Amino acid sequence: MSELAQLMRQYDVLGGFWMTIKLTVVSALGSLILGVIVVIMRISPVKAFQLFGKGYVNVIRNTPLTVIVTFCALAFYNVLAWRLAGPDARSSVQLFWWGVVALSVYHSTFVAEGIRSGINTVPPGQAEAARSIGLTFGQTLSQVILPQAVRGSVTPLGNTLIALTKNTTVVSAIGVAEASYVMKNMIEFSPNFIYAIFILMALGFVILTLPVGMLVSWASTKLAVQR
Amino acid sequence: MAAFIPEDTGPLVHDIGETILELSHVEKHFGELHVLQDINLTVARGEVVVVLGPSGSGKSTLCRTINRLETIDSGTITIDGTELPSEGKALARLRAEVGMVFQSFNLFAHKTILENVMLGPVKVRKRPRAEAEKSARELLERVGVANQASKYPAQLSGGQQQRVAIARSLAMDPQIMLFDEPTSALDPEMVQEVLDVMVSLARGGMTMIVVTHEMGFARKAANRVVFMSDGMIVEKSDPETFFTNPTSDRAKDFLGKILH
Numbered sequence: 297m298s299e300l301a302q303l304m305r306q307y308d309v310l311g312g313f314w315m316t317i318k319l320t321v322v323s324a325l326g327s328l329i330l331g332v333i334v335v336i337m338r339i340s341p342v343k344a345f346q347l348f349g350k351g352y353v354n355v356i357r358n359t360p361l362t363v364i365v366t367f368c369a370l371a372f373y374n375v376l377a378w379r380l381a382g383p384d385a386r387s388s389v390q391l392f393w394w395g396v397v398a399l400s401v402y403h404s405t406f407v408a409e410g411i412r413s414g415i416n417t418v419p420p421g422q423a424e425a426a427r428s429i430g431l432t433f434g435q436t437l438s439q440v441i442l443p444q445a446v447r448g449s450v451t452p453l454g455n456t457l458i459a460l461t462k463n464t465t466v467v468s469a470i471g472v473a474e475a476s477y478v479m480k481n482m483i484e485f486s487p488n489f490i491y492a493i494f495i496l497m498a499l500g501f502v503i504l505t506l507p508v509g510m511l512v513s514w515a516s517t518k519l520a521v522q523r
Numbered sequence: 524m525a526a527f528i529p530e531d532t533g534p535l536v537h538d539i540g541e542t543i544l545e546l547s548h549v550e551k552h553f554g555e556l557h558v559l560q561d562i563n564l565t566v567a568r569g570e571v572v573v574v575l576g577p578s579g580s581g582k583s584t585l586c587r588t589i590n591r592l593e594t595i596d597s598g599t600i601t602i603d604g605t606e607l608p609s610e611g612k613a614l615a616r617l618r619a620e621v622g623m624v625f626q627s628f629n630l631f632a633h634k635t636i637l638e639n640v641m642l643g644p645v646k647v648r649k650r651p652r653a654e655a656e657k658s659a660r661e662l663l664e665r666v667g668v669a670n671q672a673s674k675y676p677a678q679l680s681g682g683q684q685q686r687v688a689i690a691r692s693l694a695m696d697p698q699i700m701l702f703d704e705p706t707s708a709l710d711p712e713m714v715q716e717v718l719d720v721m722v723s724l725a726r727g728g729m730t731m732i733v734v735t736h737e738m739g740f741a742r743k744a745a746n747r748v749v750f751m752s753d754g755m756i757v758e759k760s761d762p763e764t765f766f767t768n769p770t771s772d773r774a775k776d777f778l779g780k781i782l783h
Contacts, residue, residue: 419629421627425631428622430615
């Protein structure tokens with residue numbers, strides 16, 4: 297116990313996890329917005345959009361996250377010098393936002409597929425009835441299909457959120473000081489506390505992700521649509 | 524507006540107006556299957572047309588092409604002088620004028636009965652909520668399910684759900700109502716309550732195209748019977764002539780099987 301307390305004093309463990317939370321929340325929002333756009337493209341009646349959506353999902357989903365993260369940092373930030381956080385922001389802030397972009401782009405494919413599987417649980421008659429009373433494509437989606445698809449999407453979206461939380465550790469590769477970055481420092485400089493360090497990290501992530509899982513189970517029952 | 528040219532229609536139950544729907548040389552394939560072959564049909568305002576035929580004869584497909592839930596390969600469908608648009612807002616506008624009642628009801632499962640009926644008027648017709656709610660309640664009263672307004676579709680019996688579905692279509696003040704086997708998914712004791720609503724609609728002068736196996740309804744409410752077989756319209760006549768004196772062998776064969 298005293299080892300844990302000493303580690304907490306010596307290193308910024310809480311700061312690391314706070315960075316993890318910031319990365320998770322911002323990337324979750326980003327991937328939700330991107331994912332919804334992609335899934336609307338995939339189910340739209342326009343062939344070009346369908347193909348783009350399908351291509352995007354298949355290319356991005358099958359690319360390792362590490363590749364996307366380092367590509368964003370090296371190609372877009374280092375080489376092309378695109379400064380997402382404005383021209384004057386520090387490098388650590390710039391890299392935080394590039395990390396968010398990489399995480400959002402990668403996880404948006406899982407969000408899109410999660411929502412699509414939810415949409416597939418809605419009987420086709422619902423869309424036909426909506427169209428037959430004169431609702432447009434957008435109204436059919438927003439009024440009839442998506443509200444019912446949410447229920448079927450909750451579980452896959454929850455899984456994606458949990459995966460995203462843990463995948464934020466990948467951006468330590470570009471020097472964003474989140475939890476696993478702090479962990480590497482601790483292992484480097486306090487190697488005799490190795491077990492305590494691992495337990496601390498595992499516990500931290502479980503504390504973050506366990507409520508998400510519980511919330512998802514609760515929500516999927518709560519949102520059930522009777523048929 | 525073209526004057527209505529009666530085809531071989533026979534006597535009519537009530538007065539009908541000018542042409543409102545015209546299908547001309549409509550063709551459709553499902554892969555190899557030729558489901559609609561040179562379909563020509565003219566329907567007048569206020570007319571009730573019952574489409575009969577063995578299963579697989581294309582009668583449901585015909586019904587669904589009229590509001591373009593099914594596309595057609597060639598030919599034209601004209602509603603109130605306007606050719607059916609193929610995409611987008613114009614199509615949505617035209618669909619609002621054509622009510623549709625499905626075999627499987629298709630009430631919006633996440634909305635209450637009242638919300639089901641109000642959705643179209645509020646979102647498509649842009650009517651104020653209070654006004655839409657008032658007329659929705661009147662319609663539910665008319666089809667006899669006013670006391671179920673705050674329930675969800677799954678809590679209602681099939682017959683009640685189908686009557687709500689009719690009210691949902693009526694809420695749009697459609698010019699034509701399509702019924703695609705509206706009683707086929709119902710328990711036998713619930714068929715009559717739905718047919719009663721349909722008969723009263725027919726009596727009220729609604730233009731209706733009804734795909735059904737209910738011969739009683741055809742006799743009671745139809746101005747005209749269209750008999751389909753193998754994707755073709757084989758016979759068009761008034762109900763009395765069709766049931767007592769069919770001309771084609773296929774119609775005779777069909778009637779022989781269903782009327783004992």
